[in-house]
Amino acid sequence: MKILPSNEIDYSENHSKQQVSSQISGPPTPRFLPVPSESVLVPNDKTINILLLGETGVDKSIFINAFANYLTFDSFEQAESSEPIVIIPVSFVMTVGDNFEERIVKFGELDRFDNENVNTLGQSITQHCKSYTFDLKRNEDDNRRKVRIIDTPGFGDTRGLDQDDQNMEHILQYINNVTHLNAICFLLKPNTSRLHIFFRTCLIQLFSLLGLTSSNNIIFCFTNARSTFYTPGNTASLLKTMLVSASMDNISFKKENTYCFDSEAFRYLVALQNGIPFADEEKEEYQMSWSTSVKESNRLIDYINKELTEYRIENEWQTIKHAQFEISYMIRPILETMRNTLRNIILWKNTLNQFIKLNAKPLHSRATRCLSCKGDLEQVAEFWIFSTRTHTIEKNGCLMCMCSLDQHVTIDYALSYTRLNITSDDVQNAMVERLTALSHASVEFAHFLIHTAYSTKDDPFLNGLVEMIAEETYTCEIKISNNFNKQLCEELSKLANEYEQRMNKKKSIQENINLPTVYKFIKIISEYPVVHEQIIAVKKRHRMMIEEYEYEVQKM
Missing domain, CATH: 3.40.50 (Rossmann fold)
Incomplete structure (x- = not known):
């Protein structure tokens, strides 16, 4: 008998072709997971x-x-x-x-x-x-099925x-x-x-x-x-x-x-x-x-x-727990989409006819982001933006820094940025509407997580906005040409204040959102293309982690 990791069985050929080369110098580069085809991501329906x-x-x-x-x-x-x-x-x-x-x-x-x-x-x-998978003996119909036991x-x-x-x-x-x-x-x-x-x-x-x-x-x-x-x-x-x-x-x-x-x-x-x-x-x-x-x-x-x-x-x-998980997948995608929407609104207001597009790629299972360490800044369409710098956690700590483990948070995907040119006059209105919708949905989601699902006492969306403001403030301190980042910092602060006002108003009403309405918001927001791409990256990483932790028995 031979036991193989199922990811080596299912797409070992693709995996070997997509090995990420190690960097000899410079900052650590995010190690992206090879993205298997949809047929690999979705287990065979015949598996028990x-x-x-x-x-x-x-x-x-x-x-x-x-x-x-x-x-x-x-x-x-x-x-x-x-x-x-x-x-x-x-x-x-x-x-x-x-x-x-x-x-x-x-x-x-x-x-x-x-x-x-x-x-x-x-x-x-x-x-x-x-999980562990192995073949069953053939049945009377001469069909063979697999059993997957989730330990x-x-x-x-x-x-x-x-x-x-x-x-x-x-x-x-x-x-x-x-x-x-x-x-x-x-x-x-x-x-x-x-x-x-x-x-x-x-x-x-x-x-x-x-x-x-x-x-x-x-x-x-x-x-x-x-x-x-x-x-x-x-x-x-x-x-x-x-x-x-x-x-x-x-x-x-x-x-x-x-x-x-x-x-x-x-x-x-x-x-x-x-x-x-x-x-x-x-x-x-x-x-x-x-x-x-x-x-x-x-x-x-x-x-x-x-x-x-x-x-x-x-x-x-529809269950409260399932909605909680779905919202948890959306927190970072929503926050990053709001920040990037603000960048594009600022670019539009300055009549630069430029647009920054987000690109998301799933990361490996042990990838984290250190809250104490800063990444490298790159300039994209007048903005200074921190590149994704991942830290890998092993048994004895982080391989990249000496910071404590409680300063490291799991990160599902890395973001890259592409500058595009735009000419449409309808773009600004669409961006403002999207920003408003995302902010409203964030309040509903946070209230649901805190007061219905009881999964957290802290507001993950407000905390995310505060962290983004601190990041932009730090950028302005270390870069001289920082006019656009200053504007972004101001707009994020306004967004955070408006968010708190909406949340306080909702708390004063003392009315919890019902489950069907939560799912309605989840559906609407997850279909926004920029949010959707990031959610796909989150779920791909989760599916690939399942395959990483799966072994298959092969008869020798």
Whole structure:
């Protein structure tokens, strides 16, 4: 078996042609992601996407490895004689011999993203969402489908509920950028004494994004079930009680959507690779465990194929959480469009018949912008404009500067600027109307984020305007020929004052915008060409990050 990053599989040829050459001198140049075709950005609709959720310590990573083996090998004997599929590095303790000697069993290498934290007890082993794909065997129609399992950070992290909330927010952002889910799988242990308090919160937050109809796609899987004779055990009553108390009776918990597995057969296969001997009677037990788990794996896939309707993420459903994410993608595009519109209005007023066009390109996954470091200034149509200078964050800090990590913010795309000539007399009116519409929409969006979605206490649009004013003020201080930047600074200050007045007026009315109106604003503003191009860059980077964190199993 060979595990390859799926981005190397899907467009390795294009990737090699589009490698960005390193700069020998001068400031760091933004490293743009190769933009794959739309067919690469949108996963194959035939792929079965399974979102896997569960408490920290429930062994999701072990389960994924075992599940892949159960669905790949034709028999236990074939699995024994082959190298096991280990798509996620594993580490566990096994007791051997009459003296109960403890042996640490490890198999698989940490990948380039260090997604698996196998050495820190109590913390979620999986540090961020990552997906793994492998082929199913051909069915009776001679068709082959892929399974994509989306591995997620576990809830119940020892770092506390705040970390659980952060992990869940990351999970929701991740699935907001996939095309569909076939199943939402909760992995549990059958002999638990209580369900973690965050289990209910996880369901509530999941529905806050996907809506209640997604409950039809929920399935329950129990691992380590050999000890309870492959039943849900004590956990069944706890789960039923929780669903009733949380008024989630619409979530089915029956035989048809419940599956009991045991991962001991997989541990056995890995232990063989580590040279651990086993008695014949032990081998027989593992073989029985293998047979039962294979049957359950096939039953699960059959249920998904025949009984479940895939949940399309891209459908035009409306939830507060989804609107929050859509607005978050628009914050920088709106702010940059307003600033550049002001530049073009100033150029028009000075009868220069010039126009500055924005161009957006998605950046790599670890690209950030340092709030303390300044980029280089370039002159475009009389304006001094800071070029995008990206900083790359690694484990130990920033590779470009010594500033603290809290001074670095994620950046989805880099902007470049092109000067054009214009002659139309209708341009100014159109620019003024666009600026007014963007400013009004920004107030509605910010009010929604703060008072409806409760996703922030600060106003991201006002903060962005303040930062732009500071940037233009700094430009005027270091450049002598700064007349146009001074005008821009003054216009941005006026825009910020008008914005605050609108926001204060809206607060005084004490009326929250309703969800359909929010989506109406999202649709209108996102269709503005300049905003639209930047949003496309944001979403392309998010989709490509999904592919960056995806690995595919290939049979050798």
